[in-house]
Amino acid sequence: MDIELARTFIEIVSTGSFIRASERLNVAQTTVSARIRNLEQQLGRALFIRHKGGASLTPAGEQFLRHAPMFVQLWQRTLHQVAVPPGRRAVLTAGSEVSLAQPLLLDWVRWMRSSLQDIALRVHVDVPQDLINQVASGMVDLAIMYAPPHRPGLKIDLLLEEKLVLVTTNSEARLLDESDYVYMDWGPDFGLHHGMNFPSAAPDLSFDLGPLALSYVLATGGSGYFRMSSVQPHLEAGRLHLVPEMPQFSYPVYAVQSASADESVVGPALAGLHSVARGETKL
Structure with missing residues (x-):
């Protein structure tokens, strides 16, 4: 076929x-x-x-x-295996959403290069819809994603529970200030809970890419909900401040792979990814 x-x-x-x-x-x-x-x-x-x-x-x-996903995955893995560079036993294509590339994907790639040196790496960053399709088709072996949809032939593992927190450049702020609030669209679940907690909020500026929204807030001032891991360095440096007593929202991160993936390759890589996500590795 x-x-x-x-x-x-x-x-x-x-x-x-x-x-x-x-x-x-x-x-x-x-x-x-x-x-x-x-x-x-x-x-x-x-x-x-x-x-x-x-x-x-x-x-x-x-x-x-x-059966169709297995046909496509088998073909993609065959292409990968015949293209293995000399001195390596396999090729792994690792992917993530754009907002997870720094630092999680980068730290995982660094760990892979030092701990699994017999595996060649291809690193790919994409939007969620295309990324899940690439995992389903076998083009990406293992991907880091938020809220991946469940599909036949995919295996999904929880990596960590991120927190979305309200931060601001104004150290005196105690409430959500609509005059400088930047709405970051973290998906339908966030939108639902945000609306329940702030029913009257009507922000006039919104983004759908976390790093871009955070860069805007840092450059021009303002506030918004961002991942704790991404704002932590700015909190420690005093560039941002947590708004006290404001609700925090869960934002879990998952690893997605094909259920028929080669466990001799994906298994050790996934174990390393879990260790990196838990902060147990030294890079």
Whole structure:
């Protein structure tokens, strides 16, 4: 089977639409339709029911979904293994969301280079939706993510519980001051709890990238909710201050991998990642 057929099938399931899958794959919709026709002919079964809202799986499609990710993952791992550099036993592609690249991903990469020297590394940073797709397809072996969606064929491990805290450049602040408040969109769970605690808040500036929002606050002054690990150095240096008695929100960090990953490679890397996340390693 052409691996692009299975990959196209997975994209349609993920997006719920032939049109959105064609956009994600950067190919024409007719190409997506032709690939699915080819796949259905090879399997001898219809896989999708198309309707105005998009596409839904037939019973045969539901069955094929159990196997398609494994086809793609096996192919990606095969490509990795035939490209192993001399002197290394395997290649691991490690990924993270942008906001987790510093310091967690960087510290993990440093640990890998000193502790697992027989494993070659590829390091990749991306947005959450693309990153989870890359893990599901086998392009990324192990990724660090916030709130990853559960999918068939993925294994998700809790790494640590981050705290989102309200910080400000004004050392006298005691409440959330809307005049200089920068809203950082940490996802739907944060939005729900933020709205419950601050029902009247209507910030006129918002970001969807934590490091950028924090840089703005440090450069121009103001306040906002940020990860404790990212603001700790600024708190110690006096550039930021915790706003007392303000609610703090949980923001857990997870490691995501394929359930069929090569444990001889991913296992030691994941163990090291847990140690780095707990602060147990010396770099």
